[in-house]
Amino acid sequence: MSASDIARHHFDAALKQADATGVEREGLCRALLGLVVSQYLATRGVADVQSELHFVADNCDPDTDFMFMRP
Template sequence: MSASEIANTHFTAAMAAAQAAGIDQDGVCRAMLGLIVSKYLESRSAADVQSELHFLADNCDPDTDFAFMRP
């Protein structure tokens, strides 16, 4: 099982649990992101975590190619 498959399994379960409990899924996503950042900070610098998050934020539009992609 890959890292992506493990993460997807748990994320899907969290979203289903939130829906079943009537909890806003955005709130659960925010809570998970907070946990992820906390875990990153155990072994990475704040600047490195910020860089990771900036990259993801800058490239989150699925309709936009990454700058390094060729046509």
């Protein structure tokens, strides 16, 4: 099982629990993102975490190819 598989399993379970308890999905995602950032900051510098988040934000459009992708 890969890290992505584990993350997907727990994310899906969290979404299901949020739906069942009336918690908004956006709030859940914000809380999870906060936990991820906190975990990153435990082992990485602020600038490194900011760089990681900027990369994700800059490349979140599913209709845009990454610069390093080949046609």
